[in-house]
Amino acid sequence: MSTAAAPGRILNIPNILTLLRIAAIPVLCVLLLSPSREAGFWAAALFAAASVTDWLDGYLARRMGIETVFGKFLDPIADKLIVMAALIMILPYDRVPAWMVLVILGREIIITGLRGIASTEGIVISASVLGKFKTIFQLVAIIGLLLHYDYRWFFGIDHPMLVVNMHNAGMFYLWIATVITIWSGVDYLAKFMKLIAK
Incomplete structure (x- = not known):
């Protein structure tokens, strides 16, 4: 080798x-x-x-x-x-609501803790497709929130139809990410409880 x-x-x-x-x-x-x-x-x-x-x-x-x-x-x-x-x-x-940050970070801390408990019992809970979608939407949302300002993406042409407010775009994806975060968290918790019960 x-x-x-x-x-x-x-x-x-x-x-x-x-x-x-x-x-x-x-x-x-x-x-x-x-x-x-x-x-x-x-x-x-x-x-x-x-x-x-x-x-x-x-x-x-x-x-x-x-x-x-x-x-x-x-x-x-x-x-x-x-x-x-x-x-x-x-x-x-004030680019992101504090409660959204709390939900996102709280979910990660809880799931990490549950994974640690499961691993000590020799239990492996596979990542779901929801978790992958959650990550994708989070990353896209954060990039938009970091850019924050209006951007003219088509050769710098200053036309309302060609200007994108990156903060609004970021918040749109963050809302989706937050919903999937809660959904995937509940899904993971249900799997954990079911396996632990066995």
């Missing part, structure tokens, strides 16, 4: 991508200390790049056959940390 494929090797490409995603969090927070358009743009670009690495690290780990316990542990933590950081940092600018 090659060194790169050794299951115990921590510093492989997927895990490095995950660590880079965690390293991006303080940079994201520093950018979001300012509510300016420029800071929001670069924060959105950084968040989007981090979101791509979220997909890429999992894909590479499976493709290269180098999935590790360290990676399986760290990857979901990195995802939750960067989402939490982005939402908390824009709270003071």
Whole structure:
């Protein structure tokens, strides 16, 4: 077996991508200390790049056959940390309702706790398709909320039909993400209770 494929090797490409995603969090927070358009743009670009690495690290780990316990542990933590950081940092600018942030973060904390309890009992509850949709809508919503301002996406033409208010777009997707967050949380809790009862 090659060194790169050794299951115990921590510093492989997927895990490095995950660590880079965690390293991006303080940079994201520093950018979001300012509510300016420029800071929001670069924060959105950084968040989007981090979101791509979220997909890429999992894909590479499976493709290269180098999935590790360290990676399986760290990857979901990195995802939750960067989402939490982005939402908390824009709270003071009233770009997102506090109750939505509470619901989203509360769900993640509860489900993480339930997974920990289940794992100690040797129970594995597979992720549902709802969780995947929740993540997608959350990421799209946060990018919109970070951009926040009006953007002219068609060659800079200033026409009402060609100008998109990114805050409104972000809130549209955040509402969907919040509904799916509650739905998937209830679904996971039901699965957990059913398996524990057995």
